[in-house]
Amino acid sequence: MIDSVAIIGFGEVGSILARDLRAAGIARITAWDTAFADPSSKASANAAAAGITPSPSAPTAVQGADLVISAVTAGSALDAARFALGGLGHAPFVLDVNSVSPGAKRETAEAVLAAGGRYVEAAVMASVPPKGLRTPILLGGPHAQAFLEAAAPLGMDLTVFSAEIGRASAVKMCRSVMVKGLEALTTESMLAARRYGVEEAVLASLKDTLPHPDWRALARYVISRPLIHGKRRAEEMREVARTVAEVGVTPILSAPIADRQDWSADIGKRLPKDLLAKSDLAELLDAIPRDE
Template sequence: MKRVALIGFGEVGQTLAGDLRGKVDLVAWDIAFADPTSLPSRALPSHDVRRAGSAAAAVEGADLVISAVTAAQDLDAARAAAPGLAKDAFFLDLNSCSPGQKTASAEVVESDGGRYVEAAVMSPIGPKRIASPMLLGGAHAEAFLTAAGGLGFDGAVAYSPVVGRAAATKLCRSVMIKGVEALLTESLLAARHYGVEQVVLDSLSDLLPLPDWNKTAHYMISRSLEHGTRRAEEMREAARTVEEAGVPAPMSHAIAERQAWAADHRAALSPDLIAMLDAVIARLERK
């Protein structure tokens, strides 16, 4: 592979750009490039990446297109890029969206001659970056691994020839992981009000043994505060995934609301509640 197009230049796009630098010719497009003060626009000068004027222009001549946009923009990104795809170019969809959304994006890409590969990134992108564990899906998953050898996708495995199963695996797991984050936030805020948070955490160790519930709670609450907006969006896709299976998803919708609440709590909550949450985190850090 000689040319790679990045559709979306947020955290994931920038991380991949750093890892692919010097290996391929890189071009990027992001809807935020329209605003020169946006984070993607400001990040461009520090990366060896050419800026394209549109998604279709970015993917022209690319051997690999990587879609790393928000879940809500997944299908729109595929539609915007597909007309410019070279025949048999790989389209790697990293976005955390439902199996139904992945299938719709695959149909768009395949109808324009591209080879669609879904990817479910099964860990935060930061620690292992491009080598993060990924479940790949679709008829072209194995061919992609062969073609992308040397680019650094060392944690990727061909998981299923059926598009959507990788997404279902990740998002069904997200119901549990993001749900525990939301429950801990809600539980410990209330427990802090009553002055019983440490007793609650100690009792959790008896019921659900973990090496360190204090550390776990601190990590999970902090993740919600730092990435709640993105996690809320992922949980909306998790809810869509559950509903596509014919199962009502009130819990998943509630988790999405709590994650969104955590992300913007400093602007939305009273000073007393802000201080309460900060105190919970501070006490957990000292344990």
């Protein structure tokens, strides 16, 4: 039974989960984020909007919680777990939803388990904003089944994938080579095609080669995602490269995909927000400045 939840990391994902957990009947929700030190930060604004008083420290936030959710950036996942170690003595479930390599998951699990927490690997298999708490998640580790049963009243879309930590994340990260790779390839292909004036012919050819009912809409969507979320996606792709390398495969493509995601993030910061919400592919491509 889960009656109280602590969320480490209160960015977009953390704040969405807090909202849905409250709607699911969780009355006690605590939160901690390194950005809470700045009252003007996005994390602080998210906490205020959710009606949650920021905890002064990670151990304070997790004390007494039945479930601790770690929802930070990929590069901060292990640090986030270490920050909370002092408050895990009561053996809460620790759900690690961060997009990191299997090796990083195992390293985090070792730290959490040694501190008394019940680590649960979570591989989030789709973007969180559309479905929130009901986003499909693959679970891994020796405590995955117990967590699945305890979380049943919350209405989450959970599947126990493996009792071995790392395998669930391997599914997600190997999938990301294709998903984030499609974003990078489409951006490069359509941007160049637009500047040559041949994008219509390229789209028609793609429809014949890789059947899809609306390649124009698909291209617009996959190009816009990294323009909005490129920084986070770049961090994930660097973990994807690490994932690939951990099994002796050189990440020849995964590492450059991260660079393209970083590029998109930098471009996205310069574009009007309303433009990113529009559906016209040509207008979006025309707004992207030439590389210097």
